[in-house]
Amino acid sequence: MKTKGMFFSVFLAVVFLFSHSALAEVGVTEDSILFGHFAPMSGPGAYLGKMSVGLTQAWMKHINDQGGIHGRKLSLIIEDNKYDPNLTKTAFFKLMDKKIFALINVYGSSPCVAIMDDVQKAKIPVIPTYASTHLMFLPMKRYWFWLAGCGLESGVVVNDYIYGDLKLKDARLGICYQDDEWGKDGRLGTEIGAKKYGKKPVAVSLKRGSKDLTSQVTTLMMSRATHVYFVGYAPDFAMLIKTAQNLNYRPQFIGDYVSVDARIADWGGPITDGAWAIGVTGLPQEQGMGIDWAKEISAKYMPAPFDKIFIPLQLIIFAGSKAAQTALESCGRNLTREKFVDALGETGGLDMGGLVGKLGYSKTSRKGISQYRVYKFHYGQKKFTMLSDWRYPSIKAEETR
């Protein structure tokens, strides 16, 4: 009888365990929610990787110190993907086998594209991805929440500002773009935007990591471009400006959203003074509920130099975290992935307090950012100031398809 009783109690325990796990969502326990994250830890992207991991953890610490979300603490597993699509693939399945609830703050267009279909199949929300390609939100993918500057729309904004706002009828626009998805989006957008004003820009491309832009600058000079829009990373933007100076060529340079980075002063020297940039984030020196929140968390949990806000991606990461936080809070205690995704879809129009423009998620759209600003760089003060406040591009990315 005694053994029978024991068997029975074991049976009950097993039933209890299983019934319990059947109720809760994968990655969610009584007191924790498990998030996954992948980032490169070496190579060209490692700086951003270090930062995204640090900021995500800082945000989680901040929440956990306040008691978590509905009593659940947040935790994070990290995989190194070396910015390599192959390793991203294995990293994703590893994270999935470790039973993560969602992926958070991931970036890189080729890594994200590599697992695009798998995420959809596995129904794991990604909040958000900073991959700079329109493939992430066009056509809409239910589980991918995109939050970055869209090259296509930035290109349109450049034209809107030059030909629309400033009415520079004689301006000739050139574009120098990094030859990946992001840069090609930028080229497409610039061409579409220019067409609206009856212009045709000249386009040159560079490979990421290229250390010589002489021929690109020469081509732009030959076409007598007066405004040169650059889609690529900030150090390369600085190098472009410098190469042009070396060849006695001084058009108005316009950077992309990642070029809103005061360090271009160090890389490019005084010649960077007066460069414009199309931004999607606020500026570090601004006030606002969101920016103050970001500064507070950075100062409290991050070591130098990341205890201060100085590059746009920091603000974007905080914006993504904020959206995730809002959605998690509105889900309540009974958290499931589907509910989380629906809640994220309802965050549209949320005021980000100056981090980025109005959040654009809705039931039918995963495009988080659609507002842009135009900035101007001041070398002396090493900061950007605003030329034109939040605006929508005159042609939206969705309309181009």
Added chain:
Amino acid sequence: MDAMQVKFLAMGIINGFAVGAIYALLALGFVVIFKATDIFNFAQGEIMMFGAYMAMLMSNALVGKLGIVAAFTLAFLISSFTTALLASICEMTVVRPMLGKPVLSIIMITLGLAFVLRGGVEFIWGPEELPFYKPFRDAPLLVQGVPIAEVRLYTIVTSLILMGVFFLFFKYSNKGLGMRATAEDQETAFLMGINVKRIFTMSWAIAGIVGAVGGIFLGSTVGNLVPYLSHMGLRALPAVILGGMNSITGAIIGGLILGVCENLAGTYIAPHIGGGDIKEITSYVIVLVVMMIRPHGLFGTKEIERV
């Protein structure tokens, strides 16, 4: 062709020479090692990068005390010396045991060395862009109305001087003759009383110096340093092949030719093929064609093989 177009063409050629000069310096490093030791060093790009980082470290440390020109000059010398030291250490510890092994093993060990050096630099200095201070003025000089940056002019001049020095060194100096003899036949050279080991170390040290010079000028041109500056090493490989593996003049001329071709292809061909930086592969395409016609490069000599 109007005057403007001529000016642009001249600009393309002169600036192409400047890029080519850096290729030539890299190629020189490859050839010096190959000439003396029959080893093809895939880590030359990394050695160059290390030189640039060393120079940055020293000039940042010294610039406050000495002023930019003196600091840069001192940094230049210290960096050349430490890079030569590093290259010699690499040779003595890793490469020397590989003497006489198959080509693939030697290439792979230098590739392994390249990974270790790149990882090491990334470990010490981190992966992000670091500004590189230099004494050259940013405003361009005008040569017959054709603008060229001061740093590029210095690059061309320095590489030409180095080329002359090494040409004379290999042709007339005792050590240079020893190196050539070693390259020809290690055993015979050894029997003739040449210290073969020292020759090997010396060739790596020279490659280190040349690499450091190339790295410093590349860093000055770009304005910032990142560990993947070393990819330039792979871009310079075709220069070596084009010139011929065992010709110093060939390496220099090969580098200059490829620099100019790349720049002109980037200026005149790239806009017509839509998208894509044709410069990335121009040199490889050229080298493929040359290899079909002259398998030993433009200036290389054919080896006679015996069974």
Added chain:
Amino acid sequence: MAVTRYCTRTYLQDQRIFPSHSAKISLTLFVIFLVLLPAFAGQYLLLVASLCGIATISVLGLNILTGYTGQLSLGHAAFMAIGGYTVALTGEHFHLPFELNLILAGVVASIAGLVVAIPSLRLKGLYLIITTMAFQFIVEYVLLHWESLTEGERGIPIHAYSLFQLNLDDRSQQFYVVLVLAIAATILTKNLAMSRTGRAFVAVRDHDIAAEIIGVNLAKHKIMSFIASSFMAGIGGCLYAYVYQRITPEIFTFMVSIEYVAMIIVGGMGTVVGGILGACFMTLLPQFLGLIFGPLSSAYPFMSSRLGAINIMIYGMIIIFFLLFEPEGLFGIWIRIKNYWKPWPFKY
């Protein structure tokens, strides 16, 4: 080359695929283990196992070319890319079934191999390496920029169509397909290596001029080995595409080519078992390093780029270590362990 067989008295013994009964038994047990793997492995483990299998197929191809024939190549990934893209184009445009695609991928890749081989007949050593490198870079460039064909960086999604009721969306089925093909590739390579052609390959490697004098047709054998090698690379690329379900140019970069050469060096050049060991070792290495460095970088996020740098250094150090201290690779270690136990407990 390591002495792998002892006490062979007849040619017949030397020509056997399995050197001994124990080898046969242990291999069978190993295959049974692999067949049962999907029963207890998760998605991640199956994916990694499939990648090992694919690397095995491809590296055996490279081993034929580099290990046996001595033709150096730093462009192996380019042949894989050609195979992979063939599948993407035929599969997505003509909806051909997987089995046909597989063969087509191999054939197209071997045609590319032929194209590279013919002009390379005159080239040796370094010059050949640079030629294959040039091929690699040009293929990479074309795949990235011929957008009307390859869709550029975003790549082409692969959907599985099948003849024999295989469900290639399923990881365990994928794994079985890879396993069967890897075994087939192993047997084929082993057979090829032990045939007249295989011995001719080795003769070309050891001294090409001497080989020509004793009557080996140099051109024919060099071309044959290029074709065989690129065929297997094509098959590998095709499987990659199916396992990945999307093909992008960044899957087959120059780094991957280096990795394949590293595989044959780490495994042991010119041996079939060495190729397999090397392929598995180099595929599992980043995963193992991830096991150590993943938690470390979670714990110390601001050290993460330092840890990443150490990762790169370890990678290089492994290559250097094997070349300096174990030129026969893992295969050499394996043989030494085996020979140590063979006369045990006696010393010899």
